Each structure stands twice: as structure tokens, then as C-alpha cells.
Amino acid sequence: MTAGTPPAEIDITVALVRQLLQAQHPDLAGLPLEIAGEGWDNVMVRLGEDLVLRLPRRNVADQLLRNEQRWLPELAPRLPLPVPVPLRTGVPGEGYPYVWSVLRWIEGETADLTPPDASEAPVLAGFLKALHQTAPDEAPSSEVRGCPLGNRLENIERRMAVLAAETHAITPAIRQAWRAGLAAPIDLPRLWVAGDVHARNVLVRNGRFAAFIDWGDICAGDPASDLASIWGLFESADARRAAIDAYGMSEATLARARG
Secondary structure, rough: OOOOOOOOOOOOOHHHHHHHHHHOHHHOOOOOOOEEEOOEEEEEEEEEEOEEEEEEEOOHHHHHHHHHHHHHHHHHHHHHOOOOOOOEOOOOOEEEEOOOOEOOOOOOOOOOOOOOHHHHHHHHHHHHHHHHEEEEOOOOOOOOOOOHHHHHHHHHHHHHHHHHHHHOOOOHHHHHHHHHHHOOOOOOOOOOOOOOOHHHHHHOOOOOOEEEEEOOOEEEEEEHHHHOOOHHHOOOOHHHHHHHHHHHHOEEEOOOHHH
16 A cells, blocks of 8 residues: 555455355355455455455445446457456445455556566557547546646646655756646547556556556546656656657647646
């Protein structure tokens, strides 16, 4: 669990998970269980060798998981890399108040620990291009993901001020990119957006992308928020340029993504 993670609103234990399985998926209840990790919104519990359970640890995550359950099965077939499509779903019970999912376990290390090779830049672009298609009217929306950068103005500038006071990270080039992103118009319709493409939500194996995980923030909006991952996942300027060229974005979209 990373620093700053909000406290859990329910204690998820192996015993509780076993009870949920016995009540709703008894054919899985005899498999070994092990807490695999705890993130911002969910707890992951390994189930046997091939499966993992995803259970919300906070109230806000319940609807986010419902969005995953509703939309990932429709989106996954057109995506060129694996995503954690729910194999089975669970409902509140045994004192646990949220929906939950059973997923396939995907091997790999998160990209913050094992960065992708620079040669994977076009692969990232291809994955995002396949995802960024017109979303239906009923697709979820978000005020913080896939939204205009102006919606985040106060929050981002407060954080930049803290960094500027404590470090040398906020350079003139960064300030210029931020201003350019704010000024750039949104020149695209509402497209599907993953919403949280960062290094801890990307799995890598042998230098290659293995999967894109954690789709709780999936929504319709501006894909520039996903495209910002080009800078988060690749250090090399050449790799970043390769991803930008492979995706084929407008100057306005590039400015919003860089901002």
C-alpha cells in the first residue's frame, strides 16, 4: 500500500473472503487464499494459482467496480493487450457491503518496478488508440478523469506550488507545458478513457507490456488524460516521440496530454 492511501472502510480478511465464496461460488471455496495486495480502493486476494478476487475496501469503489463489471467485457475483445475482465461477480453478503469480482491472475511486475523497454512505445500507442473509440451516451462520466484540465486547475497548481517550494522539479518548461495544456481546446468527441494509466496499473514481463489493470476509473471523456502516460511510462525522448507518432494525435491533444 502506497503512502497517502486512504484508510479502509471495511476489514477484508481471508476468513471473510472464504465465507463469500462458500455462499456465492462454492466450487471455488476450497482453493487456497492469500492477500496479494491493497491499493487505493480495492484489496486483491489470490485464489489458487490462476485467479484473484478484487474487493472494494471503500464505499466509493463499489460503483467503480460496477463500472468495470459492466463495460470491460464489451471493451476487452477489441484491445490488443490483456485487461482483467471479470470471470465471475459477487454481490454484498456475509456482512460485506459491496460487489466484488473474480478475475484471471495475470503474471507480471508493475511498471514502476520493471519499466517497459523503449521499443514498447508503439505498443502503448496501439493499445490506447484501440481503446479511444466513441463512447455511448450511457458510458460513465467523471469530474476528475478525462475532464478538461481547467477542472483540475486549483488542485494541480497547489501541488505545483508545494513542489516548487520544496524541490527544483517545477521547471520553466513544465510551467509552459501546463499553460499550453490549459489553453488547448478539446478537439475530440467523448471517447472511452481508461482514466488511470500509470506505472502501478501497468504490468510488464521481460520488458514488454503484459496487461493494463485497474479499470475503476473507466469513463467517457478526453483521451489526453490517458496519453499523459507516455511521459509517465517512458524516460527516453525517442520512445515518447515514437508513441506520439504512432498514435497520431493533433497538436491540441498533444498539448493537453503533455500538460
